[in-house]
Amino acid sequence: MKNNKGYNLIILFCLCFLAVANVNAQSDWQAPAEENEKLSPFLFDDDMVLEGRVAYENSCTSCHGTPGQDDFTPMSPPPGDPGAEAFQAQSDGSIFYKIKMGRGTMPKFEDAFADDELWNIVAYIRSFNEDYKQELPNMEGVVIPEYAMRLSFDENVDKLVVKIFAEEVPQPEVSVSAYVMGTFGKHLLGKAQTNELGIAYVDVDPTLPGDEEGKINVMVKATKGFARAKLQQDLAMAKPTERHSAIEGRHIWSTDRMAPIWLKITFFVSVFGVWFALLFIVFGLRNIKKAREEA
């Protein structure tokens, strides 16, 4: 009896410990101080909220549920409701960092979303907080250059060449990320920085299939500080591939509509051939009978 009591106490203790550990595991996650203070370079507007909503619904709803509805998936540690007070108490930089880097069951979205897309999600999450006032970085005296981008492909080394200018002056140390646009998402080709000539090189896998001419839709983003530029264009840098229909030249089902023309011709020639032969015999017999009657 005494022993039983002891066991119960141990189990109770373990359960309490687990519960506390669970809560701790969630609240323990602190973004590095520098990241924590990071501010969005964009003013959160309706467009950002709308784009963020699409991204959120595609990538976050399955675990976090709809913000404010408290309908997140029961997991350990709990993912939490982004509309909840505890969640909203975090700084913009902290939310941004946690989405970007992930931890444990929270996936890392660094490769899936570019920084501006991550800020869209933060804007969407903030739209559930009525008391939220966006803190903007001090932009006084800061001149944001406007980037112009030129893309080309160097066949000899299989590299995408990105040239970045601002008013015809090459821009060094600009972070460049290049993506191939797929049907359902964008595939990261690579990231690079421009050199002193304003040129960045990104490796391209020559086995990547393109269209008949080897063209592929590429999207390049360039960022440095608050300056950013985006360019999407078709470039002939992939393997030329002919696309075939999955049913081309095949007749895998049993209706005449899909039957090949040679089969249709053979069918009708043989049907009419048999009819002709039968009629020929019948008429022949009839003629013989008639001849006999006349004779």
Place this chain on the structure above:
Amino acid sequence: MNMANKNDKSRRSFLQKLGIAGASTVAGSALLLQGCSDSNKASGNKVKVLTADNKLVEVDVAHLKPGDKIQDLSYLQKRGREGIPGKKFVMVVDLAKCKNARKCMKACQSAHQLKPEMHHLNVLEMEDPVKKTSYWMPKTCQHCDNPPCVSVCPVDATFKRQDGIVLIDNERCIGCRFCVAACPYSARTFNWTEPKNSDKMADVTYDMELNVPQKKGTVTKCAFSADQLRHGKLPYCVSACPNGVYYFGDQNEDLVTNGTTKKTVRLSHLLEENAAYTLMPELGTKPSVYYLPPRESEG
């Protein structure tokens, strides 16, 4: 005289019979030929529409573009049969990540008007009797490149499209269930009873890409959410998964996108690096669904 009359009579009746025989032959072959020709003519019904530059024009119903005719059955039927050119859709299921959350099944059942006991997609528990371990395996239609279900359908109700998707047209389905018997993956299910919410769905135009409204006495199965793909969206199950199990994409592009993380990776690399396999490859059905092996776990 008598003889001549008799002869006349028999000639007349012979000509009559020949005429009937000839007419019936012509009519019969015309019917056969009609079956062969794919009629793609204007329907004759004209409607007035406003163009983008504010001009009122009269067009034939058959020439209207998507959006205008989303409620038109013949348009939906034609669109469903043709598929999306230049695509070949594939799915990759990462068994190591499946934790039986069953969100995919719920999303599928609500999209396709299915009762809880009916599955286009089912998460099965696979047991290894030797190692005494088990893993979860989501199983859907494999959208085979050599689909046995399509070959056995006597009425062309189930068919394969140019983008690789195998669909069912329940307007044609006669409920013979040959396809259910032919499918080695047991991917098909039958509407034995009135479908869920059938009274509410009565006025909805049938879209074979969604296979809704479901009809009692017809076969139904996974459609790779062809209605979603048309709008560049991932299938219902793929985007509902919280664990990153599903990848979906276009084999022609060699890119697949994970439904949870939205990360897009090279299909060929993913399959090669993870020792991907297909179900029952020995049957030569060439499935479009690939599986990445489950984690080796101790029993």
